[in-house]
Amino acid sequence: MSQFFTWDALVTYSGAALFTGFVVQLIKGWIDDYLRKIPTALVAYAVALVTLVLAVGATEGFTWQNTALAAFNAVIVAAASSGGHAYVSRATGSANTKDNGGTTDDGEQTGDTKP
Numbered sequence: 001m002s003q004f005f006t007w008d009a010l011v012t013y014s015g016a017a018l019f020t021g022f023v024v025q026l027i028k029g030w031i032d033d034y035l036r037k038i039p040t041a042l043v044a045y046a047v048a049l050v051t052l053v054l055a056v057g058a059t060e061g062f063t064w065q066n067t068a069l070a071a072f073n074a075v076i077v078a079a080a081s082s083g084g085h086a087y088v089s090r091a092t093g094s095a096n097t098k099d100n101g102g103t104t105d106d107g108e109q110t111g112d113t114k115p
Contacts, residue, residue: 010055013077020048021081044078052077 009015024044031038052070
């Protein structure tokens with residue numbers, strides 16, 4: 001394999017979720033600094049949508065059916081990558097109250113989590 005990601009890999013659930021998670025991690029700090037706290041889930045959806053539309057277009061062609069299906073699949077991919085981000089944030093102690101399962105920046109429980 002001569003490439004890290006291929007269009008065929010990006011069109012799969014796992015490839016799209018992995019790529020979305022990486023991109024969101026890379027751009028989230030910049031977005032927080034310049035665009036005033038856009039929720040990570042929304043950023044993840046936008047990244048997943050663009051990724052899936054481009055990947056499906058490159059592998060199967062751009063049709064309205066493929067684009068509509070990519071929009072629905074982007075919800076699932078974004079949820080998976082946001083959940084992965086929340087897990088990593090809790091495990092590493094990263095401070096982001098929207099994504100770390102109901103804890104504050106100091107690690108205190110906010111009561112927002114459900115068992």
